[in-house]
Amino acid sequence: MEKKHYERPHIIKLETGMPGKFGMRNDSPPTTHIDGVAVKELVAGYGSPLFVISESTTRSVYRKAYKAFSTRYPKVQFAWSYKTNYLSAVCNIFHQEGSWAEVVSGFEYDKAVANGVDPAKIIFNGPGKSTEDLRKAAENGSLIHIDHLDELYTLTDLTGELTRKPLVAIRVNMDTGIYPMWDRFGFNYENGQAWDAINKIMMSGKLELVGLHTHIGTFIMSAGAYGIAASKLADLALGIKQKFNHDIRYIDMGGGFTSKNTLKGSYLPGSDTNPSFDDYAEAITSALVNSGFKPDNLPLLILETGRALIDEAGYIITTVIANKRLSTGRRATIIDAGVNLLFTSFWYQHPVTPAQGFSQYREENALYGPLCMNIDCVRDSITLPLLNKGEQLVIHYTGAYNLTQWMQFITLRPKVVLIDQDSKTHIIRESESVTSVSGFEKTPDYLNIIK
Numbered sequence: 327m328e329k330k331h332y333e334r335p336h337i338i339k340l341e342t343g344m345p346g347k348f349g350m351r352n353d354s355p356p357t358t359h360i361d362g363v364a365v366k367e368l369v370a371g372y373g374s375p376l377f378v379i380s381e382s383t384t385r386s387v388y389r390k391a392y393k394a395f396s397t398r399y400p401k402v403q404f405a406w407s408y409k410t411n412y413l414s415a416v417c418n419i420f421h422q423e424g425s426w427a428e429v430v431s432g433f434e435y436d437k438a439v440a441n442g443v444d445p446a447k448i449i450f451n452g453p454g455k456s457t458e459d460l461r462k463a464a465e466n467g468s469l470i471h472i473d474h475l476d477e478l479y480t481l482t483d484l485t486g487e488l489t490r491k492p493l494v495a496i497r498v499n500m501d502t503g504i505y506p507m508w509d510r511f512g513f514n515y516e517n518g519q520a521w522d523a524i525n526k527i528m529m530s531g532k533l534e535l536v537g538l539h540t541h542i543g544t545f546i547m548s549a550g551a552y553g554i555a556a557s558k559l560a561d562l563a564l565g566i567k568q569k570f571n572h573d574i575r576y577i578d579m580g581g582g583f584t585s586k587n588t589l590k591g592s593y594l595p596g597s598d599t600n601p602s603f604d605d606y607a608e609a610i611t612s613a614l615v616n617s618g619f620k621p622d623n624l625p626l627l628i629l630e631t632g633r634a635l636i637d638e639a640g641y642i643i644t645t646v647i648a649n650k651r652l653s654t655g656r657r658a659t660i661i662d663a664g665v666n667l668l669f670t671s672f673w674y675q676h677p678v679t680p681a682q683g684f685s686q687y688r689e690e691n692a693l694y695g696p697l698c699m700n701i702d703c704v705r706d707s708i709t710l711p712l713l714n715k716g717e718q719l720v721i722h723y724t725g726a727y728n729l730t731q732w733m734q735f736i737t738l739r740p741k742v743v744l745i746d747q748d749s750k751t752h753i754i755r756e757s758e759s760v761t762s763v764s765g766f767e768k769t770p771d772y773l774n775i776i777k
């Protein structure tokens with residue numbers, strides 16, 4: 327018989343709490359396994375903290391998203407947003423599913439090429455492309471999304487030295503009813519900047535205008551905003567057709583769809599309230615099919631969805647270091663994963679579940695990471711069962727942005743493990759070591775001696 331889980335004696339004031347809109351709170355069961363692999367086994371084999379990526383979830387979420395769009399519109403293409411998670415194993419799962427690459431820096435561009443992506447299927451976004459980046463992307467026939475006039479002029483100037491005509495789109499920002507408006511990227515629709523950039527490109531004849539792009543923001547909780555954005559891009563495309571008799575090849579709606587996470591301060595969980603892929607797809611494809619495009623001349627619809635495709639597939643397994651009482655008597659639990667690994671906990675209330683069984687007792691609790699830094703708080707307030715030092719918690723929906731924005735601050739980054747579709751585990755990024763981190767440092771000889 328399995329030994330029962332020990333809980334120390336404990337006295338608390340009974341607080342049933344207020345029922346929510348859907349009745350009394352219903353606590354989730356423990357997460358003892360991820361894709362059939364025991365959490366305890368993962369910790370024994372790979373250590374704690376540990377990042378885990380589920381290949382099955384990654385593929386199934388992608389297929390759900392692709393289906394939502396492809397059942398509503400005949401020409402759909404996803405492009406994986408590298409900055410959301412650029413571990414090569416993750417990128418290549420999306421590339422195997424048919425995704426192109428969407429990159430926002432020279433580093434990401436080179437990484438996509440090294441991953442084996444056809445350069446003609448790389449979309450190069452972002453405000454910070456260097457002249458060298460532009461030259462390389464243009465020569466490779468990649469899709470360059472121009473962010474500002476200085477970039478437009480730099481690229482136009484380069485054409486004198488290039489062996490082929492650069493393929494370009496412009497990034498358009500616009501009022502979609504989402505505020506604050508992201509107007510720092512691209513050319514504005516309402517004030518005429520976007521139309522001005524289009525005219526400049528078309529009149530110069532030196533660049534091939536192949537698309538129109540927008541990315542209205544991130545974690546956009548209104549599907550309707552995408553309908554407005556798609557209508558505005560369609561309007562520009564039809565203007566180009568009318569004035570220049572030129573057909574653009576694609577409309578790129580960017581990313582920004584919500585995952586199942588819950589924004590801090592929300593009353594209801596994101597998994598209940600956030601729009602689904604079907605909601606976004608309905609808004610975007612309706613706007614396009616109801617616009618003036620001729621049926622034999624529909625542009626390709628590109629989606630650069632990042633967060634919504636990978637968040638759910640990511641887990642952090644973490645171990646309880648200590649329990650303590652704050653001056654107010656509140657319980658605080660210290661775990662070995664903090665904001666160094668979970669950057670997104672500044673904005674989202676990630677679900678946290680114990681990795682082992684528990685009884686009916688629970689207590690309101692602050693969940694702190696191991697950093698010696700006051701802002702290292704994973705959850706300000708969460709109701710958890712009683713936990714002992716050495717037991718594990720699983721933090722959910724951590725696949726987006728954490729593996730690109732994590733910090734090395736005072737500790738070393740842990741291993742990342744992929745669980746494949748046969749429940750086999752693979753290390754897809756090794757843990758760091760003192761030498762891997764210090765290896766980049768150079769100490770002048772005279773500072774190498776300490777008397």
Ligand SMILES: *Cc1c(COP(=O)(O)O)cnc(C)c1O
Pocket residue numbers: 407409410428430451452541543544545580581582583630631632633634
């Ligand atoms: C970050 C980014 C994306 C992905 O955004 P998500 O919110 O993760 O879907 C797509 N396109 C561009 C241009 C981006 O900067």
